[in-house]
Amino acid sequence: MKDDVKKYIFGAVAVFLVGVFIWVGIVFVNACGLSFSCKRGELAVARTPIPTMIPATLPAMEIASSASVDPDKCHVAGVELVGAWVEAGSSKTEVFEFTDANGISCEATFADVSPLFTQANLWYSGSLSCVSCHSVTLAVSPAQLDLSSYDGIIAGSRRADDAPKGTDILGGGKWTSSLLYQFLAETKADVPGHDEALSSGLMVYAGTPLPDAKATPKP
Numbered sequence: 353m354k355d356d357v358k359k360y361i362f363g364a365v366a367v368f369l370v371g372v373f374i375w376v377g378i379v380f381v382n383a384c385g386l387s388f389s390c391k392r393g394e395l396a397v398a399r400t401p402i403p404t405m406i407p408a409t410l411p412a413m414e415i416a417s418s419a420s421v422d423p424d425k426c427h428v429a430g431v432e433l434v435g436a437w438v439e440a441g442s443s444k445t446e447v448f449e450f451t452d453a454n455g456i457s458c459e460a461t462f463a464d465v466s467p468l469f470t471q472a473n474l475w476y477s478g479s480l481s482c483v484s485c486h487s488v489t490l491a492v493s494p495a496q497l498d499l500s501s502y503d504g505i506i507a508g509s510r511r512a513d514d515a516p517k518g519t520d521i522l523g524g525g526k527w528t529s530s531l532l533y534q535f536l537a538e539t540k541a542d543v544p545g546h547d548e549a550l551s552s553g554l555m556v557y558a559g560t561p562l563p564d565a566k567a568t569p570k571p
């Protein structure tokens with residue numbers, strides 16, 4: 353009597369499970385045939401929460417990307433990066449070396465330096481980019497200085513219209529005595545664009561560690 357009841361229960365469960373397998377099988381074979389690589393369950397188009405909207409494909413805007421964390425790059429004060437480039441002879445393409453804030457030997461090129469002049473909101477929150485004032489149009493650029501390109505930086509400031517050379521802002525390779533250092537490191541209360549301390553600790557991620565670089569922790 354007891355065994356019969358057990359048999360009925362097991363029988364019912366077995367029949368139910370077999371039924372489920374057959375049902376899933378029928379649905380699957382019906383949709384996909386006998387293939388396991390069938391993609392019919394995937395969404396045909398990218399969906400947005402709003403059915404009529406086309407999904408955005410533009411990349412999100414980046415703000416001050418060189419200031420955002422990048423673990424593969426060196427971490428260095430903006431002023432020191434520019435300084436190392438100037439001291440190394442301010443080449444357009446050649447690699448120069450510097451030691452970053454963690455004591456790691458690193459290398460970089462002018463391409464790591466130029467964003468410091470072209471990016472807004474970098475030196476301090478809400479700062480204008482240098483080139484928004486010191487633009488390629490000398491007629492309106494303060495101190496007739498064009499920081500928008502390598503040639504402009506090398507040509508220097510206070511240039512008459514197309515004069516190839518003006519005042520050297522790179523101090524002849526002596527960073528701390530250069531005009532550029534002065535205008536980055538010192539606050540000039542009466543000069544617009546320079547009335548906030550630009551160098552007050554801008555740290556950037558730039559350059560790459562030398563292959564055999566090892567951190568020498570600062571004491």
Ligand code: HEC
Pocket residue numbers: 468469475480481482483484485486494495497499509510519521531532535536543544545546550
């Ligand atoms: C709001 C506009 C403005 C911005 C932004 C600005 N500057 Fe200036 N800059 C000036 C003015 C104005 C002068 C002084 C011009 C004068 O004395 O005739 C000046 C002077 C300079 C000088 C000295 C040139 C000389 O021969 O006396 C340097 C170097 C300089 N700026 C670099 C920079 C750098 C680097 C940045 C970006 C970090 C920057 N400036 C951002 C307006 C600006």
